[in-house]
Amino acid sequence: MLSTEGVSASQMLDLGEHLAVAGKIGDANLILDALKQNDEGSREQILLAGIIAVAQGNLSLAEAGFRTLLLRDPHDTRVRLELARVLFLLHRYAAADYHFRLSAARSPTSVQHNISLFRRAIQAQRTWRVSVEGGIAPDTNVNSAGRDRIVDLFGLPFNVDNDAREKSGVGVFANADVELRLRRSEAVGLSIRAFGNAREYRRSAFNDEVAGIEIGPQFRFGNAQVIVAGTGLFRWYGREIYSRALGAALRVELPISAQWQVDLKPQFRSVNYLQNPSQNGPFMSLNGQISRSLGSHALGQIDFLASRQSARAPGYAYREAGLGVSAFAELGNGITVGGSIEAARTVFDAPLFGFAKTRRDWRAATTISVLNRNWILLGFSPVARLSFARSKSTISFFEYRRTRLELALQRPF
Structure with missing residues (x-):
């Protein structure tokens, strides 16, 4: 069993995301299990579950999780960005553009630049x-x-x-x-x-x-x-x-x-x-x-x-x-x-x-x-x-x- 003593939920989320993006889904799921044991239903646990689902190609499951978190807190820019990216991958461009625009207000300049690139891609690809x-x-x-x-x-x-x-x-x-x-x-x-x-x-x-x-x-x-x-x-x-x-x-x-x-x-x-x-x-x-x-x-x-x-x-x-x-x-x-x-x-x-x-x-x-x-x-x-x-x-x-x-x-x- 993975020891999480002295590790914050935020740190576990960052580690789990790094593992999921690197394709190490099994290790990322160990982090997810640890988050469930600490506080099942927490923001970090649902967010990491969505990130893992995206890495596995289960976009509908990821969307459901991110929307659940936004229902709790519509100010959560990180979650809104993840939802926007999933909607973009699902080719639901109008919805993706809506969430990208909202996310931009509280994002740093580098993230705003990436949002602009996504919005330009949406404009080009939306049919x-x-x-x-x-x-x-x-x-x-x-x-x-x-x-x-x-x-x-x-x-x-x-x-x-x-x-x-x-x-x-x-x-x-x-x-x-x-x-x-x-x-x-x-x-x-x-x-x-x-x-x-x-x-x-x-x-x-x-x-x-x-x-x-x-x-x-x-x-x-x-x-x-x-x-x-x-x-x-x-x-x-x-x-x-x-x-x-x-x-x-x-x-x-x-x-x-x-x-x-x-x-x-x-x-x-x-x-x-x-x-x-x-x-x-x-x-x-x-x-x-x-x-x-x-x-x-x-x-x-x-x-x-x-x-x-x-x-x-x-x-x-x-x-x-x-x-x-x-x-x-x-x-x-x-x-x-x-x-x-x-x-x-x-x-x-x-x-x-x-x-x-x-x-x-x-x-x-x-x-x-x-x-x-x-x-x-x-x-x-x-x-x-x-x-x-x-x-x-x-x-x-x-x-x-x-x-x-x-x-x-x-x-x-």
Whole structure:
């Protein structure tokens, strides 16, 4: 039997890791047995068991052990790095990138350099990405409408139709985003992305569905990845086609460092509104995200938006600018808590037909979310989101308040 008198658990872990990496699995297992005798279920024992499992090629067993330790302590950078490496070896690149980014915040410079190399390899090797979510959503204002009973048109008061006023309800929703990247060489590939979302209610007049596709070549320039895509976007409202748009988009993904990343997406679309051709016109926008790891268990992000919608009728043409800040943190026991706040300003070119004023809106929203990765049902984890939105306008008819609760299952990392 191996004598461990006077040897700390940390020293035993280091020795066991050295033996496992050197291929001396039998000797490493002796160290593991000694750790079990001293304190079975300890961090060092589970961590060494995972390291030995990796050396033996049992990556699923190693992943389970590392995740168990992160449930106990999401601040454990060493364990998170080991999990990220296992996920990389399993070709689960999105999950690996997530954990590498969190690990970078509290890692020394040499480790951050290695993390950057892993993230660059992930960018080059990742061939697919899938995000799926669905659930139910009680909502105080399913049609984002106001409460006014009277609206002034042409200087005269008119009654507002009941369906054009605020309606509450409980709906079901689903979101999906799938991307396939086919590599033609180290620097060139093809990106195919399909996405969509649906909001369904008992009264189908308020159903809202969106489906889109983006296809185009993908290029790598050092750490940067650029996709030039043709796009199609279609929307249905109340079970009828509402709009369709064709255009082009440029997607830029730029990891600045192991901790920082910038994503940009300028795009152009020609939009046709099937039920109101006066809204038809070109749409241009720039979306951006700047994100950073805030620690070994948290990420923060700034989102910004600038857009321009032209239209045949100037009353439907507008400019919009928005800014949002969000963050989330893993708290332990599989619980992740997130929050966001955003604001946007929309200014229309001219008064809508019948209105005396030009519409100018302010919108603000905040969301709080809780995800439990410890509860898994058929590969999905439960998430709850509570959001509040408020719109103010120079025309009271367009003002609204909205509170929405989403109870969903989503595919975890």
